[in-house]
Amino acid sequence: MVDRGADPKAGSMTSLYSGLAIGAVYALVAMGYNVVFLASGVFNFAQAQYVTLGGFVGAVAAGAHGAPMWVVVPAGAVLGGLAGALQERLTIRPIRGGDGGGHNELITTIGVAVLIEGLVLVFFGPDPLSVPFPGGAQPITLLGGTVLPVEIALVVVAVLVAAALALFLRRTSWGLAALACAEDRDAARLRGIDVRTVAVGAFALAGALGFAVGPLVASKTLAVFSLGTAVALKSFVALALGGFGSQAGALFGGFAIGLVEAATVRWLGTEFGLLAVFVLLLGVLLVRPNGMFGNAAGRPA
Amino acid sequence: MSALVAGVTRRGYLLAALAAVLLLFAPQLGAGPFLVRQIMVAAVFGLVVIGLNLAWGYAGVLALGHVAVFACAAYATGIGAKAGLDGTVTLLVTLLAGFLIGLATSIPGLRLGGWSLAMVSFFLILLIPDLVRILGDVTGGTAGLSGIPQLTLFGTQVADATLYVVVVLAVVVWVALLRNITTSRHGAALLVLKQSPVLAGSLGMSAFRLKVTAVTVGALPAATAGWLFAYLDGFIAPESFGFGLAVTLLAISIVGGSQSFYGAVVAAFLVQVTMLRSSAFDQFALAVNGLVLVLFGILFADGIAGGVARLTAALLRRLPPAPHTGAAVGEVGEVPELPGLPLTVAGVGKTFGGNIALRGVDVRAEPGRVTALIGANGSGKTTLLNCVSGLYVPEQGRITLGATDLTPLGAARIARAGVARTFQTPSIPRRLTVREVVETARFARPYLPMWAAALRLPALRRRGREDRAEADLWLHHVGLSDVADERAESLPLGRRRLLEVARAAAARPSLLLLDEPASGLHEDEVHDLERVLGLLRAAGTTVVLVEHNFPMVLRVADRIHVLELGGLLASGTPHEVSTSERVAESYLGTSTPILAEDPA
Numbered sequence: 001m002v003d004r005g006a007d008p009k010a011g012s013m014t015s016l017y018s019g020l021a022i023g024a025v026y027a028l029v030a031m032g033y034n035v036v037f038l039a040s041g042v043f044n045f046a047q048a049q050y051v052t053l054g055g056f057v058g059a060v061a062a063g064a065h066g067a068p069m070w071v072v073v074p075a076g077a078v079l080g081g082l083a084g085a086l087q088e089r090l091t092i093r094p095i096r097g098g099d100g101g102g103h104n105e106l107i108t109t110i111g112v113a114v115l116i117e118g119l120v121l122v123f124f125g126p127d128p129l130s131v132p133f134p135g136g137a138q139p140i141t142l143l144g145g146t147v148l149p150v151e152i153a154l155v156v157v158a159v160l161v162a163a164a165l166a167l168f169l170r171r172t173s174w175g176l177a178a179l180a181c182a183e184d185r186d187a188a189r190l191r192g193i194d195v196r197t198v199a200v201g202a203f204a205l206a207g208a209l210g211f212a213v214g215p216l217v218a219s220k221t222l223a224v225f226s227l228g229t230a231v232a233l234k235s236f237v238a239l240a241l242g243g244f245g246s247q248a249g250a251l252f253g254g255f256a257i258g259l260v261e262a263a264t265v266r267w268l269g270t271e272f273g274l275l276a277v278f279v280l281l282l283g284v285l286l287v288r289p290n291g292m293f294g295n296a297a298g299r300p301a
Numbered sequence: 302m303s304a305l306v307a308g309v310t311r312r313g314y315l316l317a318a319l320a321a322v323l324l325l326f327a328p329q330l331g332a333g334p335f336l337v338r339q340i341m342v343a344a345v346f347g348l349v350v351i352g353l354n355l356a357w358g359y360a361g362v363l364a365l366g367h368v369a370v371f372a373c374a375a376y377a378t379g380i381g382a383k384a385g386l387d388g389t390v391t392l393l394v395t396l397l398a399g400f401l402i403g404l405a406t407s408i409p410g411l412r413l414g415g416w417s418l419a420m421v422s423f424f425l426i427l428l429i430p431d432l433v434r435i436l437g438d439v440t441g442g443t444a445g446l447s448g449i450p451q452l453t454l455f456g457t458q459v460a461d462a463t464l465y466v467v468v469v470l471a472v473v474v475w476v477a478l479l480r481n482i483t484t485s486r487h488g489a490a491l492l493v494l495k496q497s498p499v500l501a502g503s504l505g506m507s508a509f510r511l512k513v514t515a516v517t518v519g520a521l522p523a524a525t526a527g528w529l530f531a532y533l534d535g536f537i538a539p540e541s542f543g544f545g546l547a548v549t550l551l552a553i554s555i556v557g558g559s560q561s562f563y564g565a566v567v568a569a570f571l572v573q574v575t576m577l578r579s580s581a582f583d584q585f586a587l588a589v590n591g592l593v594l595v596l597f598g599i600l601f602a603d604g605i606a607g608g609v610a611r612l613t614a615a616l617l618r619r620l621p622p623a624p625h626t627g628a629a630v631g632e633v634g635e636v637p638e639l640p641g642l643p644l645t646v647a648g649v650g651k652t653f654g655g656n657i658a659l660r661g662v663d664v665r666a667e668p669g670r671v672t673a674l675i676g677a678n679g680s681g682k683t684t685l686l687n688c689v690s691g692l693y694v695p696e697q698g699r700i701t702l703g704a705t706d707l708t709p710l711g712a713a714r715i716a717r718a719g720v721a722r723t724f725q726t727p728s729i730p731r732r733l734t735v736r737e738v739v740e741t742a743r744f745a746r747p748y749l750p751m752w753a754a755a756l757r758l759p760a761l762r763r764r765g766r767e768d769r770a771e772a773d774l775w776l777h778h779v780g781l782s783d784v785a786d787e788r789a790e791s792l793p794l795g796r797r798r799l800l801e802v803a804r805a806a807a808a809r810p811s812l813l814l815l816d817e818p819a820s821g822l823h824e825d826e827v828h829d830l831e832r833v834l835g836l837l838r839a840a841g842t843t844v845v846l847v848e849h850n851f852p853m854v855l856r857v858a859d860r861i862h863v864l865e866l867g868g869l870l871a872s873g874t875p876h877e878v879s880t881s882e883r884v885a886e887s888y889l890g891t892s893t894p895i896l897a898e899d900p901a
Contacts, residue, residue, distance in 0.1 A: 090599075094599050095598065095599055106363070106419060107594055107598040110551070112591065114587055114591030115591025117588075118587030118589070119588050121584065121587055122585060236424075271434040271435050272435065274427060275432070282421070285421070
């Protein structure tokens with residue numbers, strides 16, 4: 001992943017800001033995982049690729065054609081919603097309830113992720129594209145370190161999205177239906193909840209979220225075909241760390257990983273970043289299999 | 302001609318052997334150096350995938366750690382060979398390393414289970430390039446490890462043509478070994494485990510042990526693949542082992558069918574030969590791999606092997622039936638002695654949330670006697686059975702079998718202590734014949750190591766004969782001899798119940814738990830069942846029977862315990878219970894005793 005924050009020579013506060021911003025990216029992807037996972041019990045590996053696609057929408061529309069962000073983001077969200085719904089209808093629903101024990105769904109979501117990555121590579125090539133950030137690129141000095149406006153925006157957006165999703169799940173009938181599905185799909189069905197519609201809705205919502213935050217994420221990381229793979233696994237770790245199904249947990253896990261990674265890269269070297277996150281993941285899963293904010297209901301059956 | 306076709310179709314391994322011979326002599330048959338190299342690379346990938354398939358397709362554990370094993374083995378071999386070690390030494394070292402990595406990663410990995418494990422193993426693969434860089438002094442870092450000398454075996458340098466033979470032979474040997482495992486009792490056990498962990502436990506199979514064994518054994522062909530890979534070009538680099546390789550291997554597994562070893566090898570050739578034909582393809586490789594995963598994931602979950610199996614089945618239906626090889630069931634022996642052990646249930650209590658299912662129940666069951674548990678629905682009969690067989694852990698009380706305290710043990714340990722059971726809803730695994738289903742009861746009694754199955758040792762054949770004789774004995778007694786070779790899932794409900802009884806009896810239990818064995822049975826079948834219960838009782842085992850068929854209970858039971866709302870309402874002989882007013886009130890809602898007169 002192209003990460004301008006992973007500079008070992010940067011000041012420690014600057015590293016910390018950059019770590020928080022990258023952590024916000026992980027958290028945003030993890031929240032997308034959460035929405036789909038709660039409503040349909042599927043772990044959608046392709047969620048991070050939706051962010052990649054959103055980033056390329058930003059790079060083409062805003063970067064190359066100068067379209068304003070207030071047009072690019074909603075248009076991307078609509079595209080993302082369609083993509084998510086399409087993914088559910090074509091690659092998830094036909095194989096639900098097979099005897100693969102959920103592995104078949106994992107395979108097709110990995111397949112969709114790889115397919116998206118491959119298509120992006122075919123159409124845009126391996127070189128990263130930049131996406132302009134409307135707030136400018138002038139670094140701000142803060143508490144002895146420098147922070148980019150886009151980094152502040154990422155952290156703010158992650159917190160806002162987490163709060164909005166949590167409220168949405170608790171206060172709307174769709175959200176409650178999704179939570180009921182997370183608890184027990186069969187019981188939800190018996191209560192008259194249309195679990196299929198809930199599942200399509202969840203994929204659409206997650207797709208829209210991924211596309212919508214894509215331009216912002218790519219303003220920080222650049223739009224590159226391999227963005228998704230690098231982010232996907234660390235976002236999974238964020239989820240495992242925070243607890244499956246919890247938006248606050250995703251936020252916490254994302255920031256924690258971003259910081260651990262930034263600190264490791266800053267003081268040990270770039271090749272230790274991923275290793276540190278892996279050690280963190282193993283430690284948490286062995287000590288607290290439900291994550292810091294998780295409960296048993298949010299765990300896979 | 303059609304007999305020949307039928308013979309070959311029925312014996313898939315003949316076709317595989319022919320293919321192996323053709324492959325072995327491919328260079329002599331005109332394959333050019335480019336094709337020979339493609340075959341070698343495909344063979345190496347095929348080796349990794351067959352290991353993956355043992356863990357995933359059979360044991361249901363999607364652990365991509367085999368790619369990490371492959372990478373480690375390649376580096377260990379490369380470093381060892383550069384230090385002047387012989388090929389035999391590096392092979393032993395890599396196999397040992399593969400074994401240890403498999404063991405070390407599967408034990409914590411299986412605690413996670415499901416797709417958490419898949420993600421963690423995916424993560425492990427992404428770490429490989431970083432680890433290679435961190436250990437740059439010995440691994441050559443990002444630049445790769447070059448100058449690996451040619452393979453030497455026992456001090457003699459192996460020419461390129463011989464290396465080709467070694468590669469093909471490695472594939473043949475590993476496919477044969479793994480196929481031996483999956484066609485043996487272990488294959489049946491893995492099939493049971495994948496479909497019903499509860500059933501596997503009640504048959505004494507330890508899910509954990511089976512899965513760890515499958516993952517660890519699966520790591521060995523992956524280690525062999527790494528060993529070969531290092532000698533292939535004399536050069537290895539971290540980018541050979543990244544995410545792209547993991548996705549390619551997953552695609553090979555899906556295309557070939559994750560439950561087939563032949564399929565893995567065939568798919569490896571297809572993927573290698575078609576995808577890497579031109580360098581222009583590299584740009585599309587990711588997209589194509591993704592498309593393959595999606596399409597095969599949706600349309601052909603069982604891959605090429607599944608398609609071939611369906612074709613073969615269709616072909617066999619058109620061909621003349623196989624010549625009858627003797628009677629379906631061989632000589633039926635005597636019913637063996639089944640020394641029973643007394644079961645003591647003392648003060649056992651169990652709640653579900655706020656719901657009290659059992660409140661301090663005391664029950665005793667003697668060897669050579671049939672002890673019946675009756676009571677209305679929800680009175681706690683099955684809960685008690687589940688506590689005894691280890692599916693539930695009671696909150697209070699003690700359950701002992703002879704001198705063994707069963708209370709703290711898990712289902713598999715309890716089964717191995719001599720407890721066999723049937724289920725209210727018969728649990729019959731798919732894709733096994735009726736006889737094979739009965740034979741699964743003998744998997745853990747005693748356990749035969751997997752390597753004995755892989756090598757087809759005489760012990761395996763002897764156990765096979767014993768298992769078959771025992772299965773045929775009980776199939777005869779429950780009246781299922783006629784369908785011994787048919788698929789078990791095709792049986793109607795009544796016969797499934799009898800099959801479960803035969804399976805439980807074939808375990809030679811000291812304590813037999815039967816959960817409503819007579820419900821859904823025809824009159825004739827009930828008589829068969831009663832006769833079998835009589836045989837088991839006479840053989841000396843302890844029988845606990847949960848049953849609603851009251852007349853049958855009166856005929857077969859020596860002692861009856863009546864449960865009501867989780868407590869013991871009455872105990873006594875059939876006569877005492879059938880004439881008790883309290884029992885009648887609980888059971889029928891009237892105060893008229895169930896039988897006014899002595900049933901005898």
